[in-house]
Amino acid sequence: MKKRLFTPGPTPVPETVMLKMAEPIIHHRNPEFGEILTRVHQNLQYLFQTIQPVVVLTCSGTGGVESTFVSLFSPGDTIITANGGKFGERWVKMPKAYGVNVVELKIEWGKGVTPDEILAALKAHPDAKAVYVVHSETSTGTATDVKSIAKVIRENSNALVCVDGITAVGAHEMKFDEWGIDVCVTGSQKGLMIPPGLAFVALSKRAIDKMESSTLPKFYFDLRKAVKSWQGNDTPWTPAVSLIIGVDAALQMLRAEGIENIWTRHERLANGIRAGVTALGLKLFSDSPSFAVTPVWLPAGVEWKQFNKILKSKYGITIAGGQDDYAGKIFRLSHLGYYDEFDMVTMITALEMTLKECGYVFETGKGVQAVITSFQQ
Ligand SMILES: *Cc1c(COP(=O)(O)O)cnc(C)c1O
Secondary structure (H helix, E strand, C coil): CCCECCCCCCCCCCCCHHHHCCCCCCCCCCHHHHHHHHHHHHHHHHHHCCCCEEEEEECCCCHHHHHHHHHHCCCCCCCCCCCCCCHHHHHHHHHHCCCCEEEEEEECCCCCCCCHHHHHHHHHHHCCCCCEEEEEEEECCECCCCCHHHHHHHHHCCCEEEEEECCCCCCCCCCHHHHHHCEEEEEEEEECCCCCCCEEEEEHHHHHHHHHHHHCCCCCCCHHHHHHHHHHCCCCCCCCCCHHHHHHHHHHHHHHHCHHHHHHHHHHHHHHHHHHHHCCCCCEECCHHHEEEECCCCCCCCCCCHHHHHHHHCEECCCCCCCCHCCEEEEEEECCCCCHHHHHHHHHHHHHHHHHHHCCCCCCHHHHHHHHHHHHH
């Protein structure tokens, strides 16, 4: 059986990238590796649309965000975090563990935080050193208008604009410099199409300056060390060499496709999937849907465990379920990374076949037809 992954991380890895990662290991202080890292650094700047450093860390996305907390802040500093899902929640808990004072802006799941809500929080907490927002909240498939939020923060405060871009970078428009973003983090197993194990952190000049006054304890995750090494196209510690060789190949693919084309491809795939599930009579979960992942309410009478089991064991398809209060109530279809239109048709076909077996009543082919129509518009 052919296995197909439709999860928002890990995402499928292109065959050419896998072959690169299977080549014999090289030493990370060799000039050969220096050339690779130099190209990776340049292509990451292209991906984030910045001329600022984008450092590569050997850790998952969570480690990338942790590096920003420990490198930027001091005990007792106040930050504002918008929490509209599992990842927003993590960026409330993590800085608290370091003694940072977190103002939590709770957002209903499935809704994006608005610039007005951010502005009100900034007015109430003028001492806030930073605002953390999740660009694409993976647990709820919800996108946030980071561009407008960055504008409001910049015009009304000195707070740093910090973005969890982990499922947004490579799916949603991100103009790090133009929008005035200070920190943006992503991970390797999402839009970058390689296995888990690397995080990428873009840092503005303001963020780099702020690191000088930070007193939280840090060593491995000290971004001052990472930025210093970045200047010499190096890393402070042994990096995950094979993953960097993989991301070099993946970034060259992204560069060849072109960043605008990548954003519009994700938008097109998301629109196709939404059209497909809606045509089947299913309801979308998010009010502000992400281009990376589409969460859908399970229809009445369809049980998640059975639905997921058929998809996986009979059709070889892995999708994601709901989390917390929405476990067993929603399912999430990912279209982030190495996907094309035919992958979406496959996904909807499998969905139709599985829903039929679960007893859900609809006209066969309706979803597939809607996906095709959406792509042909
Ligand atoms: C996956 C994800 C993370 C966590 O990244 P890990 O690589 O699992 O540590 C954080 N934020 C968002 C939005 C994610 O999708």
